[in-house]
Amino acid sequence: MSLSIVILAAGQGKRMNSSLPKVLHCLAGKSLLEHVVQNALQLGPATPPLVIYGHQGEIVRKTLSHLAVTWIEQPQQLGTGHAVSQALPHLPESNRVLILYGDVPLVTSNTLEQFIQNTPADALGLITAHFPRPNGLGRIVRDKQNKIVRIVEEKEATATERAIQEINSGIYLVPARYLNQWLPQLKNTNAQQEFYLTDLVHFAIENGVSIVSQQPAEHEEVAGINDCIQLATAERFYQRRYAENLMRQGVTLYDPNRFDVRGELTTGRDVIIDVNVIIEGRVIIGNHCIVRSNTVLRNVVIADHVEIKENCVIDGAEIAEHCVIGPFARIRPTTAVGSDVQIGNFIEIKNSIIDSHTKVHHVGYIGDSELGKRVNIGAGTITCNFDGANKHKTIIGDDAFIGSNTELVAPVTIGEGATIGAGSTITRNAPAQQLTLCRAQQRSIANWQRKKKSTQEL
Numbered sequence: 001m002s003l004s005i006v007i008l009a010a011g012q013g014k015r016m017n018s019s020l021p022k023v024l025h026c027l028a029g030k031s032l033l034e035h036v037v038q039n040a041l042q043l044g045p046a047t048p049p050l051v052i053y054g055h056q057g058e059i060v061r062k063t064l065s066h067l068a069v070t071w072i073e074q075p076q077q078l079g080t081g082h083a084v085s086q087a088l089p090h091l092p093e094s095n096r097v098l099i100l101y102g103d104v105p106l107v108t109s110n111t112l113e114q115f116i117q118n119t120p121a122d123a124l125g126l127i128t129a130h131f132p133r134p135n136g137l138g139r140i141v142r143d144k145q146n147k148i149v150r151i152v153e154e155k156e157a158t159a160t161e162r163a164i165q166e167i168n169s170g171i172y173l174v175p176a177r178y179l180n181q182w183l184p185q186l187k188n189t190n191a192q193q194e195f196y197l198t199d200l201v202h203f204a205i206e207n208g209v210s211i212v213s214q215q216p217a218e219h220e221e222v223a224g225i226n227d228c229i230q231l232a233t234a235e236r237f238y239q240r241r242y243a244e245n246l247m248r249q250g251v252t253l254y255d256p257n258r259f260d261v262r263g264e265l266t267t268g269r270d271v272i273i274d275v276n277v278i279i280e281g282r283v284i285i286g287n288h289c290i291v292r293s294n295t296v297l298r299n300v301v302i303a304d305h306v307e308i309k310e311n312c313v314i315d316g317a318e319i320a321e322h323c324v325i326g327p328f329a330r331i332r333p334t335t336a337v338g339s340d341v342q343i344g345n346f347i348e349i350k351n352s353i354i355d356s357h358t359k360v361h362h363v364g365y366i367g368d369s370e371l372g373k374r375v376n377i378g379a380g381t382i383t384c385n386f387d388g389a390n391k392h393k394t395i396i397g398d399d400a401f402i403g404s405n406t407e408l409v410a411p412v413t414i415g416e417g418a419t420i421g422a423g424s425t426i427t428r429n430a431p432a433q434q435l436t437l438c439r440a441q442q443r444s445i446a447n448w449q450r451k452k453k454s455t456q457e458l
Contacts, residue, residue: 001121002046004095004176006087009033009102010054010074015227021056023102024063025231028238029262029280032225033060035105037067042109043098043116050090051102052083079194080170081186088183091176096121099172099197106234107171107221115214116173124204125173125212129219130165136226137167138198140213148211151198155191168198169222178209268304286321295326303339317349320356338373355398368410369394378404378422385410397432 013022023033033051040049047070053060054074061071074086084099091097098116100107111127119125126148128140138153139161151168152161182203186195204211216222220237223230242265243256251271253259258275265279268287277291281299291297291308298315302308306319309326316333319325322340329343332350337343341354344361352369360366362379368391369383381402383394392410396402400414403422408414413429420426421437430436 001175002092002095003043003098003116004047004091005040005043005045005049005098005100006084006091007033007036007040007049007051007069007100007102008080008083009036009060010052010057010077010083011103012055012077013103013226016231017228021060022225024060025225027105027225027231027235028242028260031064032105033064033102034067036100036102037064037069039107039109039112040098040100041068043112045098046092046095047090049100050087052086054083079188079192080197081183081195081199084179084197085183085186085195088176088180091179093177093180095176097172097174097176097179099170099174101170101224103225104169104171104222105225106223106238107169107216111214111216111221112171115171118214119173119212120210122175123210123212124178124200125214126201127169127171127216127222128166128213129169129215129222131167131219131223132165134165134167138170139164140166140168142166148201148213149205151201153190153192153196153198169216170197170224171222172197172200174200178203178207263299274310292326299333366394368392369396371396372398372400372416374399376401378402378406380405381408382406383408383410403437 009023011022016022016025024031027035037049049069050072051069052072052074054077057073070090072086074083115125115127131137136154138151139157140148141150141152141161143149154162182200186199188195190196201211223234225231225234239260240256242261243253243259247253250269251267251273253273255275259273259277261279263279263281265283267285270288271285272290274291274293276294278296283297284301286302286304288304289302289306292310294311295308296313300314301318303319303321305322307324312326312329314331317331317335319337320339323337324342328346330348334351335349337354338356340357342359342361343349346363347360348365350367352366354371355373357373358371358375360377364377364380365382367383368385375396384407385391385394394408394410394412396414397416399417401419403420405423406420407425409425409427412426414420415430415432417433418430419435420430421435424438426438
């Protein structure tokens with residue numbers, strides 16, 4: 001049987017106390033709903049997942065317009081059963097339907113694949129889990145033969161039922177033909193006056209349909225997110241799971257509890273990552289690399305044998321092999337750093353190409369530039385790339401030596417092997433193999449006194 005997927009994402013999320021729709025809150029740098037959709041797509045559904053949206057729906061659709069889904073509006077939020085009923089016209093009778101939730105982002109595609117494989121084609125399947133503290137969650141009630149007989153919401157549960165730790169995750173797998181029969185029969189005669197999807201269990205028993213349950217590897221997978229505390233708990237679970245997977249692949253994390261991935265990290269062999277490193281976007285780290293503490297890597301490709309020292313921010317750049325970056329370096333987008341380059345303390349580089357064996361060691365700014373091989377940039381050097389309206393390029397040839405505290409006013413070219421005297425402001429091209437310097441004449445003024453504040457100002 002082919003698979004259809006319905007994702008419920010219409011809820012208001014009042015307990016988040018936020019103007020942002022709940023499903024747009026971020027976990028590991030990605031919205032909750034986006035996590036669910038990406039996991040759903042890995043299951044290979046016959047058609048794009050159906051996302052039921054409602055509260056602030058246009059904001060949700062606009063923000064996540066890039067997702068490969070079909071959007072279905074639920075104008076009134078009348079419960080989970082009512083939400084799924086909005087999808088009925090889009091569900092082929094012969095398909096099975098997997099029902100997921102936009103605020104349950106941690107369930108893995110592996111768990112869902114096993115769930116689908118283990119549930120017979122004509123059965124009602126549901127994922128349950130044992131929670132140490134199941135407050136606020138619907139309980140699974142079983143008979144003496146351990147068969148599921150009903151699901152009771154906590155508000156309507158007896159004291160005995162509240163003591164049950166097995167909870168209903170809300171994730172169901174059900175043939176579409178059953179949904180077509182059962183959803184129109186739902187009643188809202190309950191405390192919330194909502195149409196509960198949990199009544200599917202009642203209809204299954206009434207119609208002699210077998211009920212199959214499965215548990216995830218860890219109960220946190222099916223934890224819903226209703227407030228910022230639960231969001232933070234889910235974040236730490238996600239990060240721990242990601243860190244453990246990296247360590248299984250051979251990555252050394254000095255402290256996996258102080259490491260965050262907000263995107264996707266691919267690593268080579270013998271990679272060492274120190275504490276408080278943040279990975280954002282798509283990051284690739286080659287073999288035998290070290291990333292020191294308090295560093296942010298965002299959409300970066302790092303080749304083999306690179307050391308990123310403490311407190312660096314590298315964004316949208318490519319770093320070739322055998323480089324040393326930092327500490328306290330900032331490399332901004334569209335920068336390519338060649339092999340065996342050294343970029344040191346308090347250096348900012350933006351939209352530049354730095355060729356191999358070049359050194360930019362101390363306190364400077366290199367923007368919109370091309371630096372050749374074996375260039376030495378002295379401390380305090382800046383490229384003046386912006387004239388107030390447009391950006392201009394600085395080109396520095398191979399083997400050039402730029403003295404400390406130099407200003408290179410673009411557009412300007414420094415020839416191969418040129419030397420720029422310290423303290424120069426260069427506004428014209430400097431010829432190759434020559435010393436170029438530009439300094440104002442030094443003089444001292446006798447009897448000059450610095451201005452002092454008046455006593456009134458003091």
